[in-house]
Amino acid sequence: MAGPEKIRVLIVDDIQETRENIRRMLQFDPTIEIIAEARTGKEAIDLTHQKLPDVVVMDINMPDMDGLVATEAIRRRLPYIQIIILSVQNDIRYMRRAMLAGARDFLSKPPMIDELTNAIRQAGKVAFEEKRKAQVNLATMEAASSSAAGHRSLGKIIVVYSPKGGTGCTTIAVNVALGLQTETTPTVLIDASLQFGDVAVFLNEQGRNSIMDLTPRADELDPDIIEEVMINHKSSDLDVLAAPPRPEYADSISSDQFSKVLSYLQRMYSYIVVDTASYLTDIVQSSLDIASVIILVATQDIPSIKNANLFLGLSDASGINRKRVLFVINRFDKRVSITAERIGESLRQPVDAIIPFEDRVVTTSINRGTPFIIENKTSILSKSIYTVIDKINEKIAEQHEEDSVVQASSRY
Ligand SMILES: Nc1ncnc2c1ncn2[C@@H]1O[C@H](COP(=O)(O)OP(=O)(O)O)[C@@H](O)[C@H]1O
Ligand SMILES: [Mg+2]
Known part of the structure; x- marks a missing residue:
């Protein structure tokens, strides 16, 4: 023994x-x-x-x-x-x-x-x-230890959403995806802001394939097709699925096709990060339904907080467990009198992470097409992104634990 x-x-x-x-x-x-x-x-x-x-x-x-x-x-x-x-x-x-x-x-x-x-x-x-x-980050451990090769658990879907435009979803999605991508946790970033998505611009990777090259083949996907269509961001090895090249193409993608692509990608990646626009399309809704973590982004102003509240009400009604919501305040400025605590209290959803307002760094990184997490891993901004990543993994671990408790208790 x-x-x-x-x-x-x-x-x-x-x-x-x-x-x-x-x-x-x-x-x-x-x-x-x-x-x-x-x-x-x-x-x-x-x-x-x-x-x-x-x-x-x-x-x-x-x-x-x-x-x-x-x-x-x-x-x-x-x-x-x-x-x-x-x-x-x-x-x-x-x-x-x-x-x-x-x-x-x-x-x-x-x-x-x-x-x-x-x-x-x-x-x-x-x-x-x-x-x-x-049960730390099971995906990492399984991928890392060769003995477990071949039966990796399904990748986790992380949707970044804000009910108000311009609050920083794309900024957060891009930097979080880059932070999650490692050799042992392959990550894909999907632009589900289908009309005016700008993920590819943020990474300076415009003009190649898009999600439209996969959705029509949603029923016959294989790893070769996926590899052919993905834009591989060279310096980080992050895979990117860009939005269609023209806004009018967005309507040609059905939520059924989109969901099928998402579930297929779960077999190939540890994390699937989905950037969204504020309009709640069928595609966004179905992604929210299957997400392990929903990063809800708000800023310190009344319209944004009001909309976040409406969204939380809606997600309560549609049975989304609030434990899946990771609440982030972006463009945070401590001179503004609305504190994160007050926002958390009034929405009955505690703020999990705060990303500071750093106009110059963010704007330059977007215009250059080099996300700030690549430029400087230790800046305050990048550290706040790593906090978001830690919280993502905490939420995933929590769910894992609950699932095992449910499984264990259902056995007796
Ligand atoms: N932490 C931040 N500090 C300063 N400006 C920011 C920050 N995050 C985002 N921005 C700015 O806000 C604008 C909207 O960001 P973006 O990520 O495109 O938002 P969304 O995808 O929600 O529309 C951009 O111009 C970006 O430069
Ligand atoms: Mg955006």
Whole structure:
């Protein structure tokens, strides 16, 4: 019979001797298994995706990318992983930065053997707990571990919607899709703003295929057809399904065809992000019905809030669970007296994320066709997009958990 699950540890340090010392300290501990070693921050990120450790023991000073940046990147993608920072600088400012980056513990170098094993056991316990609780991002884990190849779960549909135009749906859809796209979580962005969609413009990818090249073949799709029609955004590898080239073509697409394309894409991608226009067409409605997450976008003004309220009323009436709604305030300006809390209270829908008003950055990124999340991953704007992404994954994990509870209870 298998013993209790071992804590899988990744050691990250640019100096071989240090790595060996740590390995030596841990080798006889029956609860710990060292699954890999990395020499750089980048290697650490790649290895966490491939090997899915529970705990990472991380050096701070490394040549290509420092341990704190790597920590942040790892925690953003796989938040259940617990990271212990080892540093020669036993300095409170470093500790603070480590905690802000999402590290769980901070030990000075060289650590005492007991101190290190205790820290790893503690961290391992938290990692197990988190993994169980969130069933973290199942799509990532399944895609990442080769043993599970071949039976990936269906991709999640994320619809970005605002009942008022110009609030920033396209800006959010494009940047969120880029943030979700990784090698292990292939993502497609679909422009369902069929008449005047501008997703392709935002990505500087105009003038090629569109959704119209798929919808007539909705009943006979195969991976080759999909690959042929998709616009592949080179620098990110994000696939894009653009809106038809002319507004009058929009009417030729039926919601039945559109839904069929969406469900087919669920088999090929981990995330399907759908940008919409404010008019509630059949196509938008049917996408909302099958979405795992609906990003509802509003701004701090009365017409936008009024419309968001009307939309929530309508979605309540049509049986859309409010837990699927991820409420975002865009173009947020703290000088405006309507606060996010007040908006949340008056709509009885708490605000999940706030995206700041940054006129210059957003406008330039649109005009250049280079979304801001590509230009600068650490700006306040990009960080707010990563918050949205974290909330998306939280909502998906929550639903997963509820589904398993329902399944489990229906068995008895
Ligand atoms: N966070 C933001 N700060 C400043 N301007 C923004 C922000 N988000 C969007 N905008 C601007 O608002 C306008 C509408 O954005 P867009 O994404 O096209 O909205 P929608 O798709 O909802 O119509 C654009 O001109 C864009 O530059
Ligand atoms: Mg738009």
